[in-house]
Amino acid sequence: MMKKSPIGIFDSGTGGLTVAKAVKKELPNEDIIYFGDTAHLPYGDKSATTIQSYSIKITNVLLERGCKVILIACNSASAAAYELVKEYVGSKALVLNVIDPVIEILENSYQTKKVGLIGTLQTVNSEVFPSKIKQKSLDVDLASLATPLLVPMIEEGFIHNSISYEIIAQYLGDERFKEIDGLILGCTHYPIIKSDLDEHYQGTVRMIDSAEAVAHSLRNQLEKLNLLNEKEDGEDQFLVSDFTPAFQKAANLFFNREITLERYPLWE
Numbered sequence: 001m002m003k004k005s006p007i008g009i010f011d012s013g014t015g016g017l018t019v020a021k022a023v024k025k026e027l028p029n030e031d032i033i034y035f036g037d038t039a040h041l042p043y044g045d046k047s048a049t050t051i052q053s054y055s056i057k058i059t060n061v062l063l064e065r066g067c068k069v070i071l072i073a074c075n076s077a078s079a080a081a082y083e084l085v086k087e088y089v090g091s092k093a094l095v096l097n098v099i100d101p102v103i104e105i106l107e108n109s110y111q112t113k114k115v116g117l118i119g120t121l122q123t124v125n126s127e128v129f130p131s132k133i134k135q136k137s138l139d140v141d142l143a144s145l146a147t148p149l150l151v152p153m154i155e156e157g158f159i160h161n162s163i164s165y166e167i168i169a170q171y172l173g174d175e176r177f178k179e180i181d182g183l184i185l186g187c188t189h190y191p192i193i194k195s196d197l198d199e200h201y202q203g204t205v206r207m208i209d210s211a212e213a214v215a216h217s218l219r220n221q222l223e224k225l226n227l228l229n230e231k232e233d234g235e236d237q238f239l240v241s242d243f244t245p246a247f248q249k250a251a252n253l254f255f256n257r258e259i260t261l262e263r264y265p266l267w268e
């Protein structure tokens, strides 16, 4: 691993761009290689075994390109494949997921509090959050809810309108979500509707954003290992397993420029 090696980030598709953006904001000197598995999205309703096989394939691509970090930006893949990817990578790169930095926030700021978690079916049904909370003996009262309609809603651009407000109200009207102190945005797409969620709770509930949390954690870990890049000299790369207009559009929008995509099919 070298300081100037790139940071590999992967996701099922566009959602992980929220993480890539947070990483570039926190660490502007770093080069990133982003892999969007557009041929296989969504991950959120797939089995753990399937997500694991995609994750290992993508990890191989990122290792071949010399990444010093493999950041699993997708919550569903973090839930299903982190342990496996970590073991697979060994000492070749640092492996990060988007769940542990949130657990750290719970540990530091939400003990004795009530917290809500929304995410895909995979993330919620895996029970990764409650089991990590239990493992660390945290005194956090967690209410979890799978909210599978939110990803397609966001991808359709139904944001800040009557449809998004109504769907959010239906989901979060759930009794267990009435008196929470914080809400874990347990899916890559949810930072995009942060203000809709804020509005639902009229600013009384803190949003726990895993994209920001993992970017902070990445900075700390690279600093400790003396692996921070001193100056940006390379280029960011964007790989997709399938060319889709939706990904191209989202990438351009996120980074405010025309992004060049490289097609990299995982199986031919």
Ligand code: DGL
Pocket (backbone or CB within 6 Å): 011, 012, 013, 015, 016, 041, 042, 043, 044, 045, 073, 074, 075, 076, 077, 120, 123, 151, 186, 187, 188, 189
């Ligand atoms: N990236 C996924 C996640 O964070 C959401 C989209 C999908 O289901 O693929 O869980």
